[in-house]
Amino acid sequence: MPEFTPVIKKNDIQRQTVRIAKIISDDYQGRELVLVGVLKGAFIFLADLVRQLTLEKVKIDFLQASSYGADTISSGNIVLKKDIDVDIRGKDVLVVEDIVDTGLTLAYLIRHLKRMSPGSIKVCAMIDKRERRKAAVTVDYACSTVPEGFLVGYGLDYAEYYRNLPEIYHMKL
Ligand SMILES: O=P(O)(O)OC[C@H]1O[C@H](OP(=O)(O)OP(=O)(O)O)[C@H](O)[C@@H]1O
Numbered sequence: 001m002p003e004f005t006p007v008i009k010k011n012d013i014q015r016q017t018v019r020i021a022k023i024i025s026d027d028y029q030g031r032e033l034v035l036v037g038v039l040k041g042a043f044i045f046l047a048d049l050v051r052q053l054t055l056e057k058v059k060i061d062f063l064q065a066s067s068y069g070a071d072t073i074s075s076g077n078i079v080l081k082k083d084i085d086v087d088i089r090g091k092d093v094l095v096v097e098d099i100v101d102t103g104l105t106l107a108y109l110i111r112h113l114k115r116m117s118p119g120s121i122k123v124c125a126m127i128d129k130r131e132r133r134k135a136a137v138t139v140d141y142a143c144s145t146v147p148e149g150f151l152v153g154y155g156l157d158y159a160e161y162y163r164n165l166p167e168i169y170h171m172k173l
């Protein structure tokens with residue numbers, strides 16, 4: 001059985017989400033923002049984040065990218081399984097991730113979205129984990145920085161399990 005050690009508790013997730021939502025709301029006040037959630041992992045974080053934003057005009061769309069499968073190490077092969085439908089040409093876009101780890105997924109997605117000529121593109125992540133970073137990516141809004149370890153819960157999976165855990169745990173196989 002894997003071992004689970006709590007890393008970010010429910011209260012801290014909530015506090016950090018409220019904090020980052022305030023900053024985003026200030027930065028985009030009076031503007032229209034398109035949130036692009038990265039499925040599957042970001043579904044819980046995006047749902048919590050979007051309800052804390054105090055912006056009048058927000059659109060939400062999703063794309064799906066996958067590279068981990070049933071492993072704790074990135075395959076390095078990013079597969080785009082679903083693209084966005086909303087037209088982002090000239091729009092302010094905020095990519096919402098559960099975690100940025102090697103950065104390979106984000107680098108791929110930024111390249112992909114830039115081809116659609118957005119007005120601006122920034123990134124918000126629940127967790128910025130730099131230990132295994134391979135691609136130079138900027139996380140403009142990070143709720144938490146975690147130094148190391150494979151994490152599960154609050155949308156993060158191992159082999160599709162544990163996304164439903166309400167807190168974030170370090171998992172040791
Ligand atoms: O920075 P990276 O090393 O690229 O890792 C980050 C990405 O990996 C996870 O997705 P995954 O491929 O596991 O798909 P999932 O969201 O469906 O679990 C996570 O949700 C991020 O999108």
Ligand code: HPA
Nearest residue numbers: 101149150151152156157
């Ligand atoms: O630490 C992690 N946990 C779950 N999924 C992930 N995808 C990249 N890093 C992680």
Ligand SMILES: [Mg+2]
Nearest residue numbers: 041068069157
């Ligand atoms: Mg995964």
